[in-house]
Amino acid sequence: MVSQLFSTTLVGVEAQFVRVEVDLASGLPGFHIVGLPDAAVGESVHRVRSALRSVGHPIPPRRCTINLAPGDLRKEGPRFDLAIALGLLAGSGVVAPELVTGSVVLGELSLEGDVRPVRGVLNTALALRERGLKRLFLPHENLSEVDWLDGLELWPVSTLAEMLELLPSGAPRVERRARRGEPVEGVLDLGDVLGQEMGKRVVQVAAAGGHHLLWIGPPGCGKTMLSRCLPGLLPELEDQQALEVLSVASAMGQARSDQLTAPLAQPHCHISTPALLGSHRPGELSRAHQGVLFLDEVTEFARDGLEGLRTALETGWVEVGRVKTRVRYPARFQLVAACNPCPCGYAGDEKRVCCCSDHRRLGYLNRLSGPIRDRLDLQVLLQRTDLRESWRGKDRMTTAQARQRVLKARARQLRRGCLNRDLSRRFFDETGVIEEKALDYVFDYASQKFLSMRAMEKILRVAQTVADLDGQPRIDMEQVQEAVHYRCLDQQGW
Ligand SMILES: [Zn+2]
Numbered sequence: 001m002v003s004q005l006f007s008t009t010l011v012g013v014e015a016q017f018v019r020v021e022v023d024l025a026s027g028l029p030g031f032h033i034v035g036l037p038d039a040a041v042g043e044s045v046h047r048v049r050s051a052l053r054s055v056g057h058p059i060p061p062r063r064c065t066i067n068l069a070p071g072d073l074r075k076e077g078p079r080f081d082l083a084i085a086l087g088l089l090a091g092s093g094v095v096a097p098e099l100v101t102g103s104v105v106l107g108e109l110s111l112e113g114d115v116r117p118v119r120g121v122l123n124t125a126l127a128l129r130e131r132g133l134k135r136l137f138l139p140h141e142n143l144s145e146v147d148w149l150d151g152l153e154l155w156p157v158s159t160l161a162e163m164l165e166l167l168p169s170g171a172p173r174v175e176r177r178a179r180r181g182e183p184v185e186g187v188l189d190l191g192d193v194l195g196q197e198m199g200k201r202v203v204q205v206a207a208a209g210g211h212h213l214l215w216i217g218p219p220g221c222g223k224t225m226l227s228r229c230l231p232g233l234l235p236e237l238e239d240q241q242a243l244e245v246l247s248v249a250s251a252m253g254q255a256r257s258d259q260l261t262a263p264l265a266q267p268h269c270h271i272s273t274p275a276l277l278g279s280h281r282p283g284e285l286s287r288a289h290q291g292v293l294f295l296d297e298v299t300e301f302a303r304d305g306l307e308g309l310r311t312a313l314e315t316g317w318v319e320v321g322r323v324k325t326r327v328r329y330p331a332r333f334q335l336v337a338a339c340n341p342c343p344c345g346y347a348g349d350e351k352r353v354c355c356c357s358d359h360r361r362l363g364y365l366n367r368l369s370g371p372i373r374d375r376l377d378l379q380v381l382l383q384r385t386d387l388r389e390s391w392r393g394k395d396r397m398t399t400a401q402a403r404q405r406v407l408k409a410r411a412r413q414l415r416r417g418c419l420n421r422d423l424s425r426r427f428f429d430e431t432g433v434i435e436e437k438a439l440d441y442v443f444d445y446a447s448q449k450f451l452s453m454r455a456m457e458k459i460l461r462v463a464q465t466v467a468d469l470d471g472q473p474r475i476d477m478e479q480v481q482e483a484v485h486y487r488c489l490d491q492q493g494w
Contacts, residue, residue, distance in 0.1 A: 054113040082137065214339070
């Protein structure tokens with residue numbers, strides 16, 4: 001007799017359905033799992049056998065075949081344990097097959113029959129809704145990921161024994177929870193940053209126009225603190241964006257119960273490339289999806305990691321090679337990078353002496369490849385602030401106050417159709433939004449610094465954001481000069 005239920009496996013962040021077929025036939029006792037399982041799936045045999053014995057229903061002494069279909073899709077991890085156990089129980093008549101047929105089952109088993117959490121429960125729930133299926137058996141620890149979704153019949157279980165007890169009495173009552181945001185770890189308030197008035201202004205410009213940003217400055221000048229203020233200035237996530245963020249978190253196995261604000265990822269510069277880009281689960285680039293990626297010491301990241309970063313900036317995806325296939329993870333984020341001005345950190349410092357040769361200094365910044373630099377609309381040189389002055393500074397703008405201005409500036413942009421980061425040359429051409437004198441200034445600057453047309457467009461985009469932030473209908477001299485000020489890589493010696 002063959003019993004049938006479903007489970008899922010993750011391909012990228014999509015949950016793909018896997019049909020779990022259990023056949024108990026007469027013949028020499030044995031246990032076989034077929035259908036392209038990896039080593040962890042193969043080891044299910046031992047976990048399922050012990051778990052079933054622990055609830056008093058050992059595997060019957062028959063020839064058991066478990067087929068995970070479709071056979072050409074690779075199955076990974078221990079997530080099929082519970083489905084296999086349930087299939088065996090239905091196949092041997094312990095559980096009435098009609099109670100479980102057509103259900104989707106997720107969960108790893110311990111040897112004592114405890115049900116352990118798995119990755120991708122939210123992704124599975126979303127796939128279920130799409131396919132019109134309802135019943136989902138899931139580890140109790142994963143419940144908070146999905147208990148706000150409606151249209152599903154949820155069966156959270158902690159142990160195999162609990163599941164056997166629940167099954168005849170019908171679906172358990174699960175409290176539906178209203179959505180509520182969790183604060184994002186590591187995000188700071190602008191009001192907590194002392195001094196650095198220009199830096200604070202730049203963070204607001206970056207937030208308003210969605211511009212990618214590079215800080216160059218000596219150690220301890222506040223690059224990290226300022227960067228960690230950025231997510232707090234961004235608008236709340238829309239429903240679809242929030243779902244994407246939560247799906248990535250679920251696929252990473254770091255499920256959050258909810259997310260209303262932009263996420264922040266800040267990987268260390270010595271992170272391995274698979275952990276940065278993703279491998280069998282999404283990496284840090286994807287953790288920043290729909291939010292902010294902060295790369296401190298950006299020149300110290302491995303070259304292939306930066307190469308992946310470049311692709312993500314261009315396409316919004318990272319693609320990584322897996323066994324015989326390639327998977328894509330979403331990675332559309334706002335980049336904030338930071339580095340020292342030179343290997344020793346003190347080039348351009350008024351009080352300390354830099355001990356690096358010109359050659360070393362140039363080589364250091366050149367580790368950031370051209371295509372990445374090209375995407376950094378804002379390149380800002382920060383100096384250390386005078387401690388006494390910043391300590392006494394009273395009039396500190398908080399994130400809440402700055403955010404109001406940022407949201408207003410964004411609303412203005414969206415009425416035009418897109419964020420300023422994506423404005424084209426044609427927009428400036430057709431609307432004549434820029435004063436003639438200001439445009440001349442930009443032309444002069446561009447020819448003096450041998451800039452490309454692309455670089456010139458970037459100056460205009462940033463100037464447009466400055467105008468939006470200040471509520472100016474047109475771009476004039478003041479705004480283009482401010483935009484030019486945020487391009488330190490054009491200056492001599494970089
Ligand atoms: Zn130096």
